[in-house]
Amino acid sequence: MSALEAMVEERASILRFYSPYYGLRNLSDNKSPWQTLRAQLLNFGAEENEHCWYSDNGCYFLYTDLPWDSAFFGRPMARLRTVLFNSVGNLRTGCARFTEHLVTRGVQHCIADIPTEDIQVLQALGQIGWMLTETRLQYAHENLSHIPAERYNVRQALQSEQTVLGCIAAHNPNPYDRFHADPFFSFEEANAFLAEYAVAAVNGYCEEVLVPNQDKVSLDSFIAINYQQRDAISRTNNIGRIMLMAVGGQNRGWGRKLFAEALHRAHDRGEHTIFSTTQTTNRAIIHIKEQLGFRLVAVTHILSWSRS
Structure with missing residues (x-):
């Protein structure tokens, strides 16, 4: 050995x-x-x-x-x-x-x-x-056949909307995520990273990006999902992940709707489990996950070192 x-x-x-x-x-x-x-x-x-x-x-x-x-x-x-x-x-x-x-x-x-x-x-x-910049909560939903029955009107985001989604992500950050909480990055850099992530999600980094599709509801929120992760365990066990969500003031209340619809769509695709990560400070999202049947499975701490 x-x-x-x-x-x-x-x-x-x-x-x-x-x-x-x-x-x-x-x-x-x-x-x-x-x-x-x-x-x-x-x-x-x-x-x-x-x-x-x-x-x-x-x-x-x-x-x-x-x-x-x-x-x-x-x-x-x-x-x-x-x-x-x-x-x-x-x-x-x-x-x-x-x-x-x-x-x-x-x-x-x-x-x-x-x-x-x-x-x-x-x-x-x-x-x-080394500096603590984020404490993460890893949630999992392992019973997608038992989720609230109500469905919501959503649609796949269009590539032509990528700039709009980038702005939604950049304008609605969590100040306690690892980029915004780390003094190595400026707030502008952290916002730009979120915008780039959202644009990449629409352009194929994520399998689906859902947005509201309801009369008189403006586009000010989205959720990005990967239904199949790249590793063998995920493929064997049909495990997907919520990659990113952002909700602006004009779509207040749509966080829960987008989460619920993502779970329904994952179940329709044959997924068994959905992962979703958030910060300990994001109490609104934690509440939504608990309402929808997610279970806390892990807690991790992100530390960072930077060269002064």
């Missing part, structure tokens, strides 16, 4: 929480989330933009470059996947060396999405200056 494999096995009880599927109840194979994640960790570095960096004091840092984000924001950016270590006593020093490594590579910003259960990594990164 290699040193890396030994560390993965030693941390298995915590690393399991890094799988987005860990908290699901209705998987065809309950062992598959850990088996898939374990294989990914052991082979990390084989894919383009992946790095498995050793700190020389018993810590491995698995991280990826973010080429799309880097190009959009005009600064080299990365994402820390997880940390493997054989002694918690070495972790803080290892994290400090990792940030020095990022500086050496010219990286200016790095994020990490860490499950609450991995408290040792969260504390070590915090001690050396």
Whole structure:
């Protein structure tokens, strides 16, 4: 057994929480989330933009470059996947060396999405200056045959409406999402990112973008959905995800309607489960999800480091 494999096995009880599927109840194979994640960790570095960096004091840092984000924001950016270590006593020093490594590579910003259960990594990164920028709640709806029966008039957004949807996203941000809460980004940059995301969703990044289709209701909201994720677990278990939603003042009340209709359409397509992520501060969306039958399955914290 290699040193890396030994560390993965030693941390298995915590690393399991890094799988987005860990908290699901209705998987065809309950062992598959850990088996898939374990294989990914052991082979990390084989894919383009992946790095498995050793700190020389018993810590491995698995991280990826973010080429799309880097190009959009005009600064080299990365994402820390997880940390493997054989002694918690070495972790803080290892994290400090990792940030020095990022500086050496010219990286200016790095994020990490860490499950609450991995408290040792969260504390070590915090001690050396990584900043909490968002706490995320991962919800799942695993019983799409039992959703409110009422349907709503919606339609697929048109490509010709992409600019309008971009403006809706940019003008209705959550100030506590990881981009708006991170001082590395200006508020204008964060809004521009949301606008670009919405435009990409209409142009094929998401399988469907729904908007209101009701008389005397203006276009001031949308919801973007992917009914099939790219990985094998999602395809095998028919798992989709709500990717983005924005609701402006002229469409007040349409958040619940769009969510409900997205669930109906997912069920009509044969989906078994829908994921949706939000921030702990987004109480209105949390309330909608609870009304519609979503269940909280995971909590993670997004930390960021930036080069001053």
